[in-house]
Amino acid sequence: MDDKKIKEEKPKSSRKNWTMILLGISLALILIGNIGAYIVQTDGGKIDVIGLKIPTENGQWLTADLFKPQSATAENPVPMVVVCPGFERSKETLSSYSLELARRGIAVMTIDPYNQGASSSTVQKQSASLEGYGTVPMVEYIYDTPNLNYIDKTRIGATGYSAGGNAVLQSASLFGARQAEALRKAKSKDSDGGQNITPAELAYAKSQNKISSIFVGGFVMTLTDKILTTVDANVGMDYGFHDEGAYRNTNRSADMHNAPEALRLVNTIFPKDKKISEVEIGNIYGDYTNRTMRVVHNTNNIHPLMQYDSSHMAHMIDFFTTVFNLNPLIPSSNQKWMIKEWFTLLSLIGAFLFLVPFATLMLRLPVFSSLVHPIPPALPTPSKKGRIVFWITFVISAILACYLFVPMARATFILFPNASQAMQTWWFPQRINNAVLLWAVANGTIGLIVFFLTYKLFGKKNGISPEMWGIKTNVKELAKTLCLALTVFAAFYTLVFVSYGIFHTDFRFDFVSAPAAFPSKMWIVALEYIPFFFIFYLSNSIRVNCASRFEGQKEWVSMLIMGLGNSVGLMMIMAIQYIYLAYTGTVYWTDEWLYINLLFGIIPMMFALPYYNRYFFRLTGKVYLGPMVTCLIFIMMMLTSNVCYIPLH
Known part of the structure; x- marks a missing residue:
């Protein structure tokens, strides 16, 4: 064997080794993350975590995770807390609540609210007030079923x-109203005791109020006289001192010291002559033994981050250990939920790392090997004029990405009226993600137009040719590329489902997640969204590989520039929103603040996208595999992490 042949084979062998090493590392990270998250979530085997699906009214259903301390038995019944996540969230998002309460001897049932996670849609247009987004039927199930014989039904x-905070407040009000109505009927002349309430009537009335205590996080709008009048329960609340939604409050402020909402909550337990004019934050008012305990917290954080705040978590823990008269050996400052987050982050990193080496192995199979082409030559090093053109298009693209997002969010109310009004529909049923869809289509289309115009007006005259792009293909090759992308997609979600099935954990960190639990109809919804999102993903791949890959430029520099180029416009939105909040106390975009909050999860994905598009381009020499793989996976992750108004029947 001559020296030249040895030199050619060494790099190939080295690449094969690195592919297997990366694949092994990715699977090891997933396994370590899964095992670690499982150990933390079960508190080393002291907590049983069980997934449930419970049928409810009108053919609806709720999915939930039951966290049962092993100390809970029929002989030693324990309190139970129902946890309701907020808008755009699933039960896994608040597993931190579940874990910390269960560690302290409290059983927990964390639900997927209706229209979210794997729970069904609901036929109720006023789900918050009539169902508590699922809290009401879940509480009724817990109270009525003989299966949970280890639960103290009085606690x-x-x-x-x-929105989950609103749900539990509305639920307590509804159950309290049922109790009040039963007492009213018991006082009527036609009742068993006439105008005197008998012990049996009193017991029945009390049985109608199935919630003894609630803790409301991040929501104060419904702390109204109408709602609070019928609440017969201990109530704690915590509202972020910099909450973006505070512009809707009576004082247009997040400061709860003199907020009418907080004052109404506390003053419900006082006679008229003893009502307070200012709330002492953190002070306990009333007495938990007669369900009059009130406490107001004002954690120093913004809305999307407060649920990940250890101080907020401690307030919630202290509230329930107090009202349930528990004396846990574990102080509220001793929290392990973040350790679980780090482990699920490991799994998420492993899953993302898995994609490229797995695709590399698939490309070695005869069925896909024809997709491998030589990498086209890079674009010539740009002249001074070329650099000016590049950075002008870079800046314009970022400004357009920033400018278009909010108008696209507003346009959803016109183009997708049913989803925007929380009505069941097959016409793009994801209210919040519809804004991202319109933004992506607009930006992707503009990006393609800018690319071809720039080539025609400048690039064509400066040594750039279509042979450098890797765009030329045919229908057969595109079909085979799609099959490979679907194979990678299937492998990714096989890892997600297997991990969830064995360890009952998925891949997530804060706002980025790959949920394993979602309705089967979501696959149909994905077919609706993915083709339109693909415009943006393909446009990005073309921009990254056909307009930003220059001779002499280091690869890491090129990809970093593209990562920033794909996300800096959205970062500008966040900067405007939160700098304005810091200076004025109110967010810049008020009615659209929930859409802005969605960017916490989108920006990391947008930054990573060009990296994937470049890596897959280097594997195939074409621009198509990257956007196909990433669009399938990223959009499925996004769709399964949000509110979806899929028709029930």
Whole structure:
């Protein structure tokens, strides 16, 4: 064998080794993350975590995770807390609540609210007030079923964050109203005791109020006289001192010291002559033994981050250990939920790392090997004029990305009226993601136009040719590329489902997640969204590989520039929103603040996208595999992490 042949084979062998090493590392990270998250979530085997699906009214259903301390038995019944996540969230998002309460001897049932996670849609247009987004039927199930014989039915609580906080408040009000109505009927002349309430009538009335205590996080708008009048439960609340939604409050402020909402909550337990004019934050008012305990917290954080705040978590823990008269050996400052987050982050990193080496192995199979082409030559090093053109298009693209997002969010109310009004529909049923869809289509289309115009007006005259792009293909090759992308997609979600099935954990960190639990109809919804999102993903791949890959430029520099180019426009939105909040106390975009909050999860994905598009381009010499793989996976992750108004029947 001559020296030249040896030199050619060494790099190939080295690449094969690196592919297997990276694949092994990715699977090891997933396994370590899964095992670690499982150990933390079960508190080393002291907590049983069980997934449930419970049928409810009108053919609806709720999915939930039951966290049962092993100390809970029929002989030693324990309190239970129902946890309701907020808008755009699933039960896994608040597993931190579940874990910390269960570690302290409280059983927990964390639900997927209706229209979210793997729970069904609901036929109720006023789901918050009539169903508590699922809290009400779940509490009724816990109270009525003989299966949970290890639960003290007199100590059922509920907590939620954001819309989930509203849900538990509305639920307590509804159950309290049922109790009040039963007492009213018991006083009527036609009742068993006439105008005197008999012990049996009193017991029945009390049985109608199934919630003894609630902790409301991140929501104060419904702390109204109408709602609070019928609440017969201990109530704690925590509202972020910099909450973006505070512009809707009576004082247009997040400061709860003199907020009418907080004052109304506390003053419900006082006679008229003893009502307070200022709330002492953190002070306990009333007495938990007669369900009059009130406490107001004002954690120093913004809305999307407060549910990940250890101080907020401690407030919630202290509230329930107090109202349930528990004396846990574990202080509220001792929290392990973040350790689980780090482990699920490891799994998420491993899953993302898995994509490229797995695709590389698939490309070695005869069925896909024809997709491998030589990498086209890079674009010539740009002249001074070329650099000016590049950075002008870079800046314009970023400005357009920043400018278009909010108008696209507003346009959803016209183009997708049913989803925007929380009505069941097959016409793009994801209210919040519809804004991202319109933004992506607009930016992707503009990006393609700018690319071809720039080539025609400048690049064509400066040594750039279509042979450098890797765009030329045919229908057969595109079909085979799609099959490979679907194979990678299937492998990714096989890892997700297997991990969830064995360890009951998925891949996530804060706002980025790959949920394993979602309705089967979501696959149909994905077919609706993915083709339109693909415009943006393909446009990005063309921009990254056909307009930003220059001779002499280091690869890491090229990809970093493209990562920033794909995300800096969205970062500008966040900067405007939060700098304005810091200076004025109110966010710049008020009615669209929930859409802005979605960017916490989108920006990291947008930054990573060009890296994948470049890596897959280097594997195939074409621009198509990258956007196909990433569009399938990223959009499925996004769709399964959000509110979806899929028709029930």
